[in-house]
Amino acid sequence: MRSHFVRLVAPIFFLIAAFALPIACFAQSSSSDLILINGKIITVDTKDSIAQALSIHNGKIVAVGSNDQIQKLAPKNAQVIDLHGRTATPGLIDSHCHFDETDRIYGIELSNITNISEAVALVRKTAASRKPGEWIQGSGWDEGKLSDKRYITASDLDKVSPDNPVWLTHTTGHYGVANSFALRLAKISNDTKDPTGGTIDRDASGQPTGVLKETAMAAVTDLIPPYTREQQRNGLLKMMADFNAEGMTAAKDPGTEGIRWDLYQELLKENKSTVRIFALLYGGRTMESARATFARLQAQPKPPQSFGDGMLLSGGVKLYMDGSGGGRTAWVYDPWYKTPSELDGHNTGYPNIDPSTYRQMVKLFHDGGIHVSTHAVGDRAIDWVVDTYADLLKEKPTKGLRHGIIHCNIPTDHAIDTMARLQHDYDSGYPETQAPFMWWIGDIYAASFGAKREQRLMPYNTYTHKNIIWTGGSDYFVTPFPARYGLWSSIVRTTLSGSQPFGTAESVDIHTALRSYTIWAAHQLFLEDRIGSLEPGKDADIAVWDRDLYSIPSDDIKNIHCELTLLRGKVVYTAPDSKL
Numbered sequence: 001m002r003s004h005f006v007r008l009v010a011p012i013f014f015l016i017a018a019f020a021l022p023i024a025c026f027a028q029s030s031s032s033d034l035i036l037i038n039g040k041i042i043t044v045d046t047k048d049s050i051a052q053a054l055s056i057h058n059g060k061i062v063a064v065g066s067n068d069q070i071q072k073l074a075p076k077n078a079q080v081i082d083l084h085g086r087t088a089t090p091g092l093i094d095s096h097c098h099f100d101e102t103d104r105i106y107g108i109e110l111s112n113i114t115n116i117s118e119a120v121a122l123v124r125k126t127a128a129s130r131k132p133g134e135w136i137q138g139s140g141w142d143e144g145k146l147s148d149k150r151y152i153t154a155s156d157l158d159k160v161s162p163d164n165p166v167w168l169t170h171t172t173g174h175y176g177v178a179n180s181f182a183l184r185l186a187k188i189s190n191d192t193k194d195p196t197g198g199t200i201d202r203d204a205s206g207q208p209t210g211v212l213k214e215t216a217m218a219a220v221t222d223l224i225p226p227y228t229r230e231q232q233r234n235g236l237l238k239m240m241a242d243f244n245a246e247g248m249t250a251a252k253d254p255g256t257e258g259i260r261w262d263l264y265q266e267l268l269k270e271n272k273s274t275v276r277i278f279a280l281l282y283g284g285r286t287m288e289s290a291r292a293t294f295a296r297l298q299a300q301p302k303p304p305q306s307f308g309d310g311m312l313l314s315g316g317v318k319l320y321m322d323g324s325g326g327g328r329t330a331w332v333y334d335p336w337y338k339t340p341s342e343l344d345g346h347n348t349g350y351p352n353i354d355p356s357t358y359r360q361m362v363k364l365f366h367d368g369g370i371h372v373s374t375h376a377v378g379d380r381a382i383d384w385v386v387d388t389y390a391d392l393l394k395e396k397p398t399k400g401l402r403h404g405i406i407h408c409n410i411p412t413d414h415a416i417d418t419m420a421r422l423q424h425d426y427d428s429g430y431p432e433t434q435a436p437f438m439w440w441i442g443d444i445y446a447a448s449f450g451a452k453r454e455q456r457l458m459p460y461n462t463y464t465h466k467n468i469i470w471t472g473g474s475d476y477f478v479t480p481f482p483a484r485y486g487l488w489s490s491i492v493r494t495t496l497s498g499s500q501p502f503g504t505a506e507s508v509d510i511h512t513a514l515r516s517y518t519i520w521a522a523h524q525l526f527l528e529d530r531i532g533s534l535e536p537g538k539d540a541d542i543a544v545w546d547r548d549l550y551s552i553p554s555d556d557i558k559n560i561h562c563e564l565t566l567l568r569g570k571v572v573y574t575a576p577d578s579k580l
């Protein structure tokens with residue numbers, strides 16, 4: 001610990017430890033020095049050191065050590081937060097989060113319903129306050145959590161919404177259901193063919209059920225008027241506040257289309273940003289769309305360059321190689337299962353982009369020095385993505401572009417070995433994963449993957465043995481965003497219904513899980529020199545918890561409660577019931 005000390009330049013005054021002030025005063029105070037004492041500070045440095053205290057000057061960590069050491073070094077007028085034994089960690093980082101709660105504010109929230117009639121009742125209630133023809137939107141439903149154990153269909157919704165188009169997005173975002181009014185507007189009928197990369201779900205007689213998957217959704221979703229600028233701004237502000245309340249201070253946002261990037265810039269200028277954002281732009285499905293995205297990215301500074309001193313980064317591009325595990329559209333070698341014992345015919349999913357076009361698109365970005373993160377869930381999609389990265393890196397060796405594999409659910413042995421090699425040789429090939437899939441959509445996942453594949457899901461323990469680093473995340477709105485759920489899922493691998501179909505052979509301990517939500521995630525945001533661990537020279541992004549993550553039973557980790565969050569040494573959240 002001692003070797004980590006940096007001498008303070010400021011004169012050292014005698015410090016009165018009893019000088020603790022309530023938090024409210026800190027937020028208003030102008031002094032730039034702050035110390036935290038009497039804590040269990042999990043630093044997540046290379047030795048996983050624990051400290052008692054740390055000091056902050058101008059938002060940066062100056063020293064980490066014992067109470068005595070820190071108090072001796074701190075200037076007299078430094079503010080003091082006495083942690084009274086509580087545990088602090090680096091601010092937690094979500095490496096894949098659709099960073100937007102606009103839907104949650106203005107749409108119908110369906111993530112907590114337990115049967116289809118509840119969804120129908122909510123649509124009925126909303127329809128009563130809408131003019132004929134006005135859209136009704138909702139999101140978050142999941143047939144795995146419904147007692148009906150089936151999709152919501154147009155015929156469920158039609159009786160309560162005869163005069164309004166309705167669109168309800170599934171929790172995965174990879175499918176949704178339209179009512180018949182919306183299907184008519186979208187010109188979807190019995191005769192409509194499935195689009196490339198999409199599925200129009202049909203009943204036994206060939207009639208569309210209302211459920212549209214992947215690219216088939218666009219026929220309906222393109223008709224829905226976007227939220228206003230003010231609504232979207234409110235959605236971002238709510239997301240930032242809710243992140244801070246969970247001890248979270250940074251996110252990689254994989255979809256900054258429309259006005260989102262401008263809104264991020266606007267909030268930053270107004271000093272209202274309280275979460276660091278590493279933004280990806282969607283590259284589309286064609287060379288034409290890729291070139292347009294490439295031009296936009298070339299006009300921005302490349303990471304680790306940033307706006308607002310590490311607050312906002314134009315990170316690179318997001319592409320999709322395939323679809324979803326829950327929707328059985330992800331691209332796999334062996335057929336999907338409809339139920340644990342019944343195959344879904346010969347369905348092996350499909351690529352989202354023509355595979356050779358994908359390769360050309362990645363080449364464009366790679367050769368231009370742009371970071372690429374590709375959505376790949378199925379084993380076949382993951383192989384294609386890592387092989388593409390490997391070939392292009394061989395052709396044009398470039399270190400540090402850190403190309404990512406988003407979700408990376410069931411990598412083959414070949415993919416795992418390739419990622420290990422790419423990380424070692426090129427600082428590339430990083431799985432950007434979501435442990436809470438095993439929990440929140442774990443029951444539909446288990447059924448779809450089948451007994452053999454589900455053991456391979458999120459193979460964290462294998463990664464550890466192969467020296468592969470990965471990042472944690474929520475894929476919010478797919479799963480709830482609090483990172484504590486991901487920490488817990490990485491260890492227990494339990495589904496919402498309480499079963500463990502994925503086994504525990506690939507579990508890791510809390511020390512490793514925490515790295516995936518801190519320093520390893522920071523690396524995939526190109527911010528590892530600034531955040532991700534509590535060490536001298538780094539920004540003071542810190543979360544204080546009511547319990548000690550390292551000593552409580554694993555099952556309690558999902559219930560830890562954030563009491564205080566600092567971003568660059570400033571309090572951005574204090575729990576209303578906190579006694580700190």
Ligand SMILES: [Zn+2]
Nearest residue numbers: 096098254475
């Ligand atoms: Zn996503």
